[in-house]
Amino acid sequence: MAYCRKCGNMIPDTSTYCIYCGNPTSSNTQVKPNQQGLETAIKIMFFVSYILNIGAMFIAVASLCLIILGLTLYVILPFGLVFLLVLIPLAWMIPMHIYCVTKLNNREPIGLDFKICTLILINVVLGILLICHNDD
Secondary structure, three states: OEEOOOOOOEEOOOOOEOOOOOOEOOOOOOOOHHHHHHHHHHHHHHHHHHHHHHHHHHHHHHHHHHHHOOOOHHHHHHHHHHHHHHHHHHHHHHHHHHHHHHHHHOOOOOOHHHHHHHHHHOOHHHHHHHHHOOOO
8 A cells, every 4th residue: 555645645556546635646647857857947046046145135234334334325225225125035035945846846736826926036037937837
């Protein structure tokens, strides 16, 4: 007897779908080679986004140091803008990354709303990769 990856109930070894929740068994979920490459690109782009956002955070901190050292007011507005544009994606990036990787590993569909939020809040390229990913 095997166990369902989604609900954890015991199912026969020969079944292709779980009789309790309808989730396909591992023998029935074959990933197309191009989808596997796309999933790898999505996971890599999350880490690239981490690096870009951390770099932007360093720029924001450097701007703050310059403001503290007494530069004029025209530096304050860009600092506030950079800080907000970096803080929001950085705060959402870790939970969104965990959610996305969990869905990809379990072969569960990722909603269009999540894909669009990723496109807007984290990284345009990552959002486009997610939108191009086929959830079938």
